[in-house]
Amino acid sequence: MTEGVVVSGGSNVLIQAIVVAAAVKGKVLTIAPSFSLYELQGKMLGNKVIEVPLNSKDFSLPTEKILKVIKKEKPHVIFLPNPNAPTGNLFPEKDLLAIIKAATGLVVIDEAYYPFSGYTFASVLKKYKNLILLRTFSKAFSLGGVRLGYLMAHPAIAQEIQKVVLPFSVGILSQVLGEIVLEEADYVDRVVKESIRERDSLYQSLLKIKGIKVYPSLTNFILFQVSRPHYKNSKRPGGSGDCDTGCEL
Numbered sequence: 001m002t003e004g005v006v007v008s009g010g011s012n013v014l015i016q017a018i019v020v021a022a023a024v025k026g027k028v029l030t031i032a033p034s035f036s037l038y039e040l041q042g043k044m045l046g047n048k049v050i051e052v053p054l055n056s057k058d059f060s061l062p063t064e065k066i067l068k069v070i071k072k073e074k075p076h077v078i079f080l081p082n083p084n085a086p087t088g089n090l091f092p093e094k095d096l097l098a099i100i101k102a103a104t105g106l107v108v109i110d111e112a113y114y115p116f117s118g119y120t121f122a123s124v125l126k127k128y129k130n131l132i133l134l135r136t137f138s139k140a141f142s143l144g145g146v147r148l149g150y151l152m153a154h155p156a157i158a159q160e161i162q163k164v165v166l167p168f169s170v171g172i173l174s175q176v177l178g179e180i181v182l183e184e185a186d187y188v189d190r191v192v193k194e195s196i197r198e199r200d201s202l203y204q205s206l207l208k209i210k211g212i213k214v215y216p217s218l219t220n221f222i223l224f225q226v227s228r229p230h231y232k233n234s235k236r237p238g239g240s241g242d243c244d245t246g247c248e249l
């Protein structure tokens with residue numbers, strides 16, 4: 001282990017390790033909707049999982065509510081992806097800093113999609129001992145099947161998490177592939193830029209389609225909502241019966 005870094009077979013393994021190290025039969029706080037594994041790992045290990053709903057209009061962070069919950073529940077671990085999945089939005093730096101400062105336990109900022117947003121908390125990592133940054137090779141590096149991820153934290157925290165990761169959790173093939181893509185930074189950068197161009201162009205096209213509500217994204221995916229079709233005075237495509245009163249999917 002390089003000081004303050006824990007490498008593992010995907011960030012999923014590290015999410016579990018963080019919960020095992022810090023919160024068995026404790027409390028885990030996260031937001032909803034968000035990456036489902038925080039809740040699943042939290043529940044599996046007998047924790048109370050508190051999910052604070054994002055503001056429904058734009059999936060923004062309900063910061064005041066989260067600060068109140070921190071004060072009342074004193075969670076052992078807080079998971080916040082930035083940008084968030086599956087909503088694709090980035091949370092304001094000042095709100096996340098307020099949460100890190102108010103937290104009584106660890107705050108994990110999951111930066112799985114940070115190469116697509118261009119924003120990271122790496123510059124403040126040294127300042128906050130309770131902050132953990134989680135990274136994966138599954139997104140920008142396109143190595144989801146290889147299973148490789150890492151976290152960065154205060155060395156003392158990283159050491160405790162390393163203790164609960166099983167030995168030899170990263171195979172030699174994953175290590176070699178990880179090293180190769182890290183040496184190909186220019187290629188990865190080009191792929192990320194291309195993904196961003198495609199994402200933004202797809203977003204503009206989706207905006208033009210009636211009946212679709214599309215959310216802006218700073219990741220490599222786009223969240224959109226399709227309104228329920230109403231086939232007035234017609235038959236449901238591919239189905240049977242009149243739909244004068246509206247067909248449901």
Ligand SMILES: Cc1ncc(COP(=O)(O)O)c(C=O)c1O
Nearest residue numbers: 010011012035085112136138149
């Ligand atoms: C926010 C977030 N974190 C982590 C992961 C999983 O990463 P890994 O493949 O390294 O386990 C995902 C995968 O979808 C994700 O969306």
